[in-house]
Amino acid sequence: MERRxxxxxxxxxxxxxxxxxxxxxSPSTVSAVLNGSWRARRISEATALRIxxxxxxxxxxxxxxxxGLRRARSxxxxxxxxxxxxxxxAAMSQSFEAQARARGLCPVVVSTLRDPAEEIRTVETxxxxxxxxxxxxxxxxxxxxxxxxxxxxxxxxxxxxxxxxAPSVVSDNFWGAELxxxxxxxxxxxxxxxxxxxxxxxxxxxxxATARRIAGFRAAAAAFGPLAPEQILPFGYAPARAAREIxxxxxxxxxxxxxxxxxxxxxxxxxxxxxxxxxxxxxxATVVGCYDYDPFAAFLRFPVHMIRQNAAGLVAxxxxxxxxxxxxxxxxxIAPQLIAPCTIYSGPLREIG
Amino acid sequence: MERRxxxxxxxxxxxxxxxxxxxxxSPSTVSAVLNGSWRARRISEATALRIxxxxxxxxxxxxxxxxGLRRARSxxxxxxxxxxxxxxxAAMSQSFEAQARARGLCPVVVSTLRDPAEEIRTVETxxxxxxxxxxxxxxxxxxxxxxxxxxxxxxxxxxxxxxxxAPSVVSDNFWGAELxxxxxxxxxxxxxxxxxxxxxxxxxxxxxATARRIAGFRAAAAAFGPLAPEQILPFGYAPARAAREIxxxxxxxxxxxxxxxxxxxxxxxxxxxxxxxxxxxxxxATVVGCYDYDPFAAFLRFPVHMIRQNAAGLVAxxxxxxxxxxxxxxxxxIAPQLIAPCTIYSGPLREIG
DNA sequence: ATGAAAGCGCTAACAA
DNA sequence: TTGTTAGCGCTTTCAT
Numbered sequence: 001m002e003r004r005x006x007x008x009x010x011x012x013x014x015x016x017x018x019x020x021x022x023x024x025x026s027p028s029t030v031s032a033v034l035n036g037s038w039r040a041r042r043i044s045e046a047t048a049l050r051i052x053x054x055x056x057x058x059x060x061x062x063x064x065x066x067x068g069l070r071r072a073r074s075x076x077x078x079x080x081x082x083x084x085x086x087x088x089x090a091a092m093s094q095s096f097e098a099q100a101r102a103r104g105l106c107p108v109v110v111s112t113l114r115d116p117a118e119e120i121r122t123v124e125t126x127x128x129x130x131x132x133x134x135x136x137x138x139x140x141x142x143x144x145x146x147x148x149x150x151x152x153x154x155x156x157x158x159x160x161x162x163x164x165x166a167p168s169v170v171s172d173n174f175w176g177a178e179l180x181x182x183x184x185x186x187x188x189x190x191x192x193x194x195x196x197x198x199x200x201x202x203x204x205x206x207x208x209a210t211a212r213r214i215a216g217f218r219a220a221a222a223a224f225g226p227l228a229p230e231q232i233l234p235f236g237y238a239p240a241r242a243a244r245e246i247x248x249x250x251x252x253x254x255x256x257x258x259x260x261x262x263x264x265x266x267x268x269x270x271x272x273x274x275x276x277x278x279x280x281x282x283x284x285a286t287v288v289g290c291y292d293y294d295p296f297a298a299f300l301r302f303p304v305h306m307i308r309q310n311a312a313g314l315v316a317x318x319x320x321x322x323x324x325x326x327x328x329x330x331x332x333x334i335a336p337q338l339i340a341p342c343t344i345y346s347g348p349l350r351e352i353g
Numbered sequence: 354m355e356r357r358x359x360x361x362x363x364x365x366x367x368x369x370x371x372x373x374x375x376x377x378x379s380p381s382t383v384s385a386v387l388n389g390s391w392r393a394r395r396i397s398e399a400t401a402l403r404i405x406x407x408x409x410x411x412x413x414x415x416x417x418x419x420x421g422l423r424r425a426r427s428x429x430x431x432x433x434x435x436x437x438x439x440x441x442x443a444a445m446s447q448s449f450e451a452q453a454r455a456r457g458l459c460p461v462v463v464s465t466l467r468d469p470a471e472e473i474r475t476v477e478t479x480x481x482x483x484x485x486x487x488x489x490x491x492x493x494x495x496x497x498x499x500x501x502x503x504x505x506x507x508x509x510x511x512x513x514x515x516x517x518x519a520p521s522v523v524s525d526n527f528w529g530a531e532l533x534x535x536x537x538x539x540x541x542x543x544x545x546x547x548x549x550x551x552x553x554x555x556x557x558x559x560x561x562a563t564a565r566r567i568a569g570f571r572a573a574a575a576a577f578g579p580l581a582p583e584q585i586l587p588f589g590y591a592p593a594r595a596a597r598e599i600x601x602x603x604x605x606x607x608x609x610x611x612x613x614x615x616x617x618x619x620x621x622x623x624x625x626x627x628x629x630x631x632x633x634x635x636x637x638a639t640v641v642g643c644y645d646y647d648p649f650a651a652f653l654r655f656p657v658h659m660i661r662q663n664a665a666g667l668v669a670x671x672x673x674x675x676x677x678x679x680x681x682x683x684x685x686x687i688a689p690q691l692i693a694p695c696t697i698y699s700g701p702l703r704e705i706g
Numbered sequence: 707a708t709g710a711a712a713g714c715g716c717t718a719a720c721a722a
Numbered sequence: 723t724t725g726t727t728a729g730c731g732c733t734t735t736c737a738t
Contacts, residue, residue: 125417
C-alpha cells in the first residue's frame, strides 16, 4: 500500500526513526529533543544539537495526531459559538485565537448556528479529536454540552451565557443596561405625554442576557418615574419583526419615544429600515441607545449611545479559570464599556450631547 | 500509569476492543461496522445491528486521532484568513463551516493577522494535524503557504487573493469596481470644476484586489471623461489615515467630489469620522460608493452604493476545485453583488435615487 | 462472513 | 546519558 497519495517522487515526511538513523541516535532520544522534554532526560547539549540540525535539514515536523494519540490529549482548545458573522462573536474568535496561541495551543473555533442538535454533534466531534478544553459561548443548550464535556473529562467554561456544572464568564448585563439607560435618560426629553417615557426594545426575555438587561433598564428607569408594561417590548431578534414593531410603536405614541434602548444589532438593523422612511425632524426629541456595538452605527444621522461587550476580557478570564482548574459553577461578571456617539447632536438636544 | 487524569471513578471512554468483547465480535468487525466500511466487508445485518446497539449503549465515539493516524489523513479541512472581525471574512468562515460539514469534514479556521511569520507557523501546525486540504484566504505570502502545502501533499486553493502553483478563486474585482463606478457616475453631478470628477479612495495598489478595482474604476470613469492621477488615491487601509486624507481632499477641492469610490470598510470608517464634522449640505452634490458591504452603512444620512462580495460562492467554488482534484493554477472569478442604498436621496439628487 | 495481526508516529517506563 | 520496548486506538491486509 502507498503510504499516502504522495505524488510520485515526492519523498514522504520524515519520522523520528528517519532522524534517529541519520543522527545516529535512538528514536526516544530524538523524540525527547524535539518535544522539549530533553532537559529533563539529561540529554547532552551535543546530541541535542546534532539531532536538531538533522531535523531542520530534513524539514521535520512532528505528527501531532500521533503525539496526541500517545499523550491522550491533542494540544487543541475548542470554542463553540453561535455564528461568526456577528461583531461580538467575531471579536471573541479573535481574542480566543490570540490567547490560545500565546499558550502554545491550537485554537479550533466552530459555529453551531444556535441549533442544539448541531451543537451536540459539533462538541462530540471536538471531543473525538481530544480537545484539551472547551469554551462554550452562547450555547443553545449549555447543560447538554456541559454534560458531554464532563463525561469526556474535558475542562470547560461557559462564556457569555452561564451554564451548570462548570464556571461561567458573562458580561455584566445588568450593570451595562443600567449605565446605558441612565446615560440616555439624562439626555432625553422625558415628560408626561405618551412619548415622554423610555422604551426597551427587542430581545427574548427567556434568554439570560436579555433578562438581566431588562432588570438593569428597570433599575435605571425607576429613578426617572414609574414603569408601565408597554415600555418593555422583548419581541425577539429578527430585523423584519423589529421594523414592524417600531412602526407600530410610533403609531401608538404619535412619534418616537423620548428614549429608546435597542437590545441588539439585528434589532437595530430592523429599526433603521423604518427610520430611513422618517423625516429628519422625527429624531429631534429622542435619544437612542443600543446594547451592542457597531462602528457604523456611531455615524448615523442621529447620535447613538452604545454598549460594547468586552470580548477579550471574557476570553481571558475563561482561560484563567481553565488554567486554575476551577470546576465549581462560579459566575464571573465582566463589565462592558459605554461608547459615546460620534454624531453631533442637532436640534434641541445639541447642547447636552 | 493512569490512562488520563480521569476523575477517580469515571470510567474511561470505551474502545473498539471493549465493544468487541461486549458484542462478542472481533475488533476489526467492530471497526468496520462503526466506520461504514461494513457493507463492503459483507458483514451480516445481524452482527452490525448487535454491535451498533452495544456501541450506543456504551456511548462510544471513535477516537479521531487514532483513526487519522492510521489513515494518514484527519478528516479536518483548514482555512486560514487574515482576521475574523471583518464582515467579509466572517461570512467566509460561516460558508466554509457549512460546506465542510455538508461534506462530513471538520472545519478548522484560523486567522493569521496578516503576519507572514504567523501565517507560516499556522499552516505548519495545520499540516502537522494532517488537514486533508486547505483554503488559503487573503494570505500575506501566498507563495510560501502554497509551497508548504505542496511539500506536505495537502491539496489547497487560494481564495480572494490568487497564488501560484494551485487554483485560485477570487472576486471579480474589475467587474465589481466597474459596475459600482458606472452606477454612481450615472447619478453624480459631474462637471468641469475641481469637484466635478470621480475619486477612487484608499487601498494598496500593490495588492491584487485593489489593482483590479482601480482598473475597473478607470474603465468606467473613462467613459465619462479623462482621468487625472490625483483622482486615484490608494493610501492604504488605516481608518486614521483615511480621515486625514479625506480632509485634505475636501480642502483641495473645496468640498466633496461629485463621486467618491471608497475602497474598503476600514477606509469608510475613517472617512465617516470626518464626515460627522460636516454640515448636511456638504453631501448634497456627491454620490458615494463603497467596495465592501455593511448593512449599517446603508442607513447613513446620505445614500451609499455598495459592493458585496459573494463569500459563499467563493467557498463553494473552492471546494469544487478540491473535489475535482484540480491542481493547475487556474483563476476562477466570481461576480460580486451591487447593493442599492436604503437611505432616500435628498437635495438636488432626490429624483434620480 | 469474520478474525488475527501488523503497524500509523509518537511517548514514557524501564533498562543499561 | 542513552537505548529498548510496549503500547495509544484504529484500519487493513491476509487468512480462514
